[in-house]
Amino acid sequence: MKRIPKNTLKRLPVYLSYLKNLTEEQIYVSATLIADGLKLGDVQVRKDLAAVSGEGKPKVGYDRIKLIEAIENRLGYGECKNAVIVGAGKLGMALFGYDKFKDYGMNISAAFDSDLKKIGDTYLGKRIYHLNELEEYCVRNKIKIGIITTPAAVAQNVCDVMVDCGISVIWNFAPVYLKVPDGVHIQNENMAVSLAVMLSHLGSMNEDPDE
């Protein structure tokens, strides 16, 4: 498959959600319609869609259903990958129980914690294991994706263990900067960053929106 720019990749789920929310009657969609709907530039939309699909029909646009399929294929939504989550607190369990991740190509197959009261519980048919069992589970099930929802203080430790278990992609919800060796990808979900940007729009702070 040809390489795709990261910023295009990030817009694909947005196109997908937009296309899926159109009415069934909308058989064809033009790049202009999508651009207007998402407040993006016309040229950018055309360029992005060219990376996953053929050209739209002149004066008609793209076949909506085919375009949805092309984007889903490109995002790998067909082949669901297993992931583990460490930290069976409130946020961890919310993610563990969020079945929709499967629609996005990921299935959280097991949770891990060190709190003995939680070990052995099952949740939607999936189990919470002791953190000691992480390595065996990951090796046996060839897990490459780990999600961290622990308190900040233990997140680096958990991250190190994950790397030792062969995990190469880590989704970090702990509000802390994690060090990983080269070749391991960290995706930070830093709510503090979102909040900083949001609260700046309340006018108590000023930011320069044009940078």
Add this chain to the structure above:
Amino acid sequence: MKRIPKNTLKRLPVYLSYLKNLTEEQIYVSATLIADGLKLGDVQVRKDLAAVSGEGKPKVGYDRIKLIEAIENRLGYGECKNAVIVGAGKLGMALFGYDKFKDYGMNISAAFDSDLKKIGDTYLGKRIYHLNELEEYCVRNKIKIGIITTPAAVAQNVCDVMVDCGISVIWNFAPVYLKVPDGVHIQNENMAVSLAVMLSHLGSMNEDPDE
């Protein structure tokens, strides 16, 4: 307060988390140390910190505690703003119960849902109200921040109601593009976008990391 570039603003919580995780003995920190620790450029760190604090002492660096205070002030962590959440499902309740938001300048003071079984429940001393009560609550408590954790299908409706209630900043967790009038800021927390980027690192897709 002088304007601050958006990208600097987004890095401030990252500096903060880094500085707070250093040991107590670390009285002074240099821009170089921070840059190394966070894999950022030296010049960028100096420029970012100059936006919130005075210069560091030559050959010594910044007073760590004072720098933490300066960043917290700049982010408005002192004055906590109330927010409401609509959608008392799993994710909604996890956020509603996440007390740490207060450390980041936001307090979710009430939740709303249209499921009669949930109305009237209290959670950590905070109440779940009927969606019908949203407007009165927001006006009475001068709420400007709304969080959407509803299913995608009803998110636009909820968003419209929030705008009518005078809410000007919306944190959207529903996987859907929302239309708002000018002057209302939408912050999308699109897990599908995070997943697309993450999964691309598993090698099933390729992206161009340099763009």
